[in-house]
Amino acid sequence: MSSSREKILAAARANKPDEKPLPTVPDFGGDDSTERFTQVLTSIGGQVVWIDGPEQLQPVLKQLYPESRLSASPLFPGTVLVDALTSTEVLADVDLAVLPGEMGVAENGCIWLPEANMLHRALPTITQHLVLVLDHRRIVATMHQAYEQLPSTGGYGAFVAGPSKTADIEQSLVIGAHGARSLVVLLY
Amino acid sequence: MNHATRAAKFVGDADRTTWHDETLWFVRAKRDKAVYAVPEFQDLRELASQIKDHTLSKLDTYLEQFEEQAKRNGVHIHWAADAAEHNAIILDIIRQHNATRVVKSKSMLTEECHLNPHLLSNGIEVVDTDLGERIIQLRDEAPSHLVLPAIHLKKEDVGETFFKHLGTAKGEVDPQVLTEAARQHLRARFLAAEVAISGVNFAVAETGGVVVCTNEGNADLGVNLAHVHIAAMGIEKLIPRLSDLAVFTRLLARSATGQPVTTYTSHYTKPAAGKEMHIVIVDNGRTKQLGRPDFRASLKCIRCGACMNTCPVYRRSGGHSYDFTVPGPIGAILSPNIDMKKHSSLPFASTLCGSCSDVCPVKIDIHTQLYKWRQVLGEANEIPASKKWSMKLMGRLLTSPKAFGVGGKLARHGIKYLPYSLTHARHFNVWAVARELPTPPKQSFREWYQQQANTPA
Numbered sequence: 001m002s003s004s005r006e007k008i009l010a011a012a013r014a015n016k017p018d019e020k021p022l023p024t025v026p027d028f029g030g031d032d033s034t035e036r037f038t039q040v041l042t043s044i045g046g047q048v049v050w051i052d053g054p055e056q057l058q059p060v061l062k063q064l065y066p067e068s069r070l071s072a073s074p075l076f077p078g079t080v081l082v083d084a085l086t087s088t089e090v091l092a093d094v095d096l097a098v099l100p101g102e103m104g105v106a107e108n109g110c111i112w113l114p115e116a117n118m119l120h121r122a123l124p125t126i127t128q129h130l131v132l133v134l135d136h137r138r139i140v141a142t143m144h145q146a147y148e149q150l151p152s153t154g155g156y157g158a159f160v161a162g163p164s165k166t167a168d169i170e171q172s173l174v175i176g177a178h179g180a181r182s183l184v185v186l187l188y
Numbered sequence: 189m190n191h192a193t194r195a196a197k198f199v200g201d202a203d204r205t206t207w208h209d210e211t212l213w214f215v216r217a218k219r220d221k222a223v224y225a226v227p228e229f230q231d232l233r234e235l236a237s238q239i240k241d242h243t244l245s246k247l248d249t250y251l252e253q254f255e256e257q258a259k260r261n262g263v264h265i266h267w268a269a270d271a272a273e274h275n276a277i278i279l280d281i282i283r284q285h286n287a288t289r290v291v292k293s294k295s296m297l298t299e300e301c302h303l304n305p306h307l308l309s310n311g312i313e314v315v316d317t318d319l320g321e322r323i324i325q326l327r328d329e330a331p332s333h334l335v336l337p338a339i340h341l342k343k344e345d346v347g348e349t350f351f352k353h354l355g356t357a358k359g360e361v362d363p364q365v366l367t368e369a370a371r372q373h374l375r376a377r378f379l380a381a382e383v384a385i386s387g388v389n390f391a392v393a394e395t396g397g398v399v400v401c402t403n404e405g406n407a408d409l410g411v412n413l414a415h416v417h418i419a420a421m422g423i424e425k426l427i428p429r430l431s432d433l434a435v436f437t438r439l440l441a442r443s444a445t446g447q448p449v450t451t452y453t454s455h456y457t458k459p460a461a462g463k464e465m466h467i468v469i470v471d472n473g474r475t476k477q478l479g480r481p482d483f484r485a486s487l488k489c490i491r492c493g494a495c496m497n498t499c500p501v502y503r504r505s506g507g508h509s510y511d512f513t514v515p516g517p518i519g520a521i522l523s524p525n526i527d528m529k530k531h532s533s534l535p536f537a538s539t540l541c542g543s544c545s546d547v548c549p550v551k552i553d554i555h556t557q558l559y560k561w562r563q564v565l566g567e568a569n570e571i572p573a574s575k576k577w578s579m580k581l582m583g584r585l586l587t588s589p590k591a592f593g594v595g596g597k598l599a600r601h602g603i604k605y606l607p608y609s610l611t612h613a614r615h616f617n618v619w620a621v622a623r624e625l626p627t628p629p630k631q632s633f634r635e636w637y638q639q640q641a642n643t644p645a
Binding site: 002004005007008009012013015016017018020021023025026040066084085087088089092107108109110120122125126128142143146147148150152153154155157158160162164165166167168171174177178179180 | 336345459479
């Protein structure tokens with residue numbers, strides 16, 4: 001054990017105030033409608049497209065991304081096979097990733113994407129375009145309900161809310177910083 | 189150099205000061221809109237404040253719990269008492285992997301510890317990957333804001349920087365074009381990096397995982413491509429439960445930029461198969477602050493920057509005038525803890541209007557702490573002699589009605605007869621540098637009142 005560890009813990013122990021209670025966080029309820037989810041996601045640069053079911057995926061994708069050459073997905077045989085060991089060079093060429101989303105949150109338009117749904121941890125950000133497929137019955141109202149329903153966050157997982165963006169140059173909003181340039185949520 | 193001297197340089201360019209002020213107020217207005225859309229926002233602030241108070245009151249226990257969980261997840265844990273140790277640990281990990289190419293996502297802690305110069309001087313190429321951070325890294329500047337590191341720059345400045353370093357066209361100022369150039373430039377760095385360093389927004393004691401929030405996805409791209417992930421966290425980043433994240437993620441982006449949530453809220457709990465994850469837990473003065481009852485609440489800060497966006501002094505003096513990693517109102521209470529002498533002027537860079545405390549998502553009593561620091565600094569003899577003596581004199585004047593009456597009379601007549609060059613002497617009366625003195629009234633209020641009382645109704 002390092003001496004710094006002991007030093008820090010000892011100082012924290014000596015300097016901390018008297019114990020204060022940990023509050024219980026209520027479930028504040030809220031609007032879990034697909035309308036709300038769609039409205040918020042659209043306002044942050046994402047797009048929602050309804051499909052009848054997962055079997056309708058490919059024709060819709062063809063329509064949405066006619067130029068896409070290299071796609072990766074666990075939902076259908078894509079043109080690039082990606083798994084946890086795929087090399088950076090191969091990943092860097094993927095222009096479309098189609099991944100199953102686990103849960104949507106209406107208040108902020110984010111979608112929970114656990115590692116198990118990603119093929120490779122870097123895929124959702126290295127791809128040029130990201131499509132998340134989501135069952136509309138899996139939309140909850142707030143982050144409280146989202147965390148309540150997570151079995152665990154696994155080794156890695158992210159709430160993704162829209163495409164990668166930045167406003168670092170004079171507060172001008174630019175979509176497509178380092179990660180995916182667009183995000184489409186296919187709701188069924 | 190004190191805050192006022194450095195601020196004087198910034199306000200010298202009146203147009204830029206006005207633009208800076210308006211840009212930040214625009215962010216503050218966006219924050220308000222986002223906040224009013226959440227009916228329970230004030231409840232969330234109270235809950236966040238209580239959760240942080242609780243965590244600080246059991247910080248040692250939660251640190252141990254966090255360490256135990258993280259180790260169980262296969263994460264390497266390191267402890268750094270100060271900045272030097274933090275830098276040494278990180279350099280050591282990089283060297284163990286014979287790595288030279290490092291990407292970093294925005295982390296104010298590594299900035300606080302001056303990690304970049306340390307790595308660069310040891311032959312490690314370290315590239316900041318947040319767009320704003322990269323811009324200022326290319327310009328060899330420090331961030332001027334917690335969330336908007338390049339907020340002090342205009343698009344013309346960025347265009348010039350990218351023309352010089354990234355080969356964009358001369359005179360290119362379109363943010364879209366400039367961002368695309370940065371995207372291509374940085375993508376090459378992401379793909380080549382062997383080690384990725386990130387900050388930590390929240391560390392969850394219950395799971396041993398860390399959460400990083402970005403809009404650009406730069407942390408995820410860097411961390412998930414590199415073989416080694418090093419996360420640098422201050423001990424105050426802890427929260428007890430996974431479910432507490434709901435409270436904080438609802439507050440953070442809304443307070444910072446008026447977004448409902450950051451684009452990526454990423455949970456790193458275990459290293460990917462065959463890869464390594466390290467967490468460096470850093471004190472660097474934080475346990476000392478924990479021991480100061482008047483100031484410990486500053487450790488609750490979640491680094492949203494809302495206090496800066498609303499502060500009338502920050503908006504008009506710019507982040508660099510604070511000469512500290514964390515500028516603005518929160519920086520002005522954190523900095524004297526680190527170096528009371530060097531930062532003695534910062535708690536005075538405030539109107540004490542309380543706007544910072546009003547917007548703080550974790551309810552830190554920022555303006556009260558600024559006021560308290562002034563007293564601590566006064567007792568420690570860390571305020572300029574002119575301020576000290578004038579305050580003493582003023583105090584004596586205000587406690588004696590007789591002296592106050594005489595003083596008022598002297599001032600009313602004095603201003604009338606004293607030459608302008610004396611009443612407005614730049615070094616003698618700083619107040620009058622940008623202001624005119626009022627025309628003195630013929631009589632004081634007291635004289636007027638007495639006159640009224642003597643006049644029959």
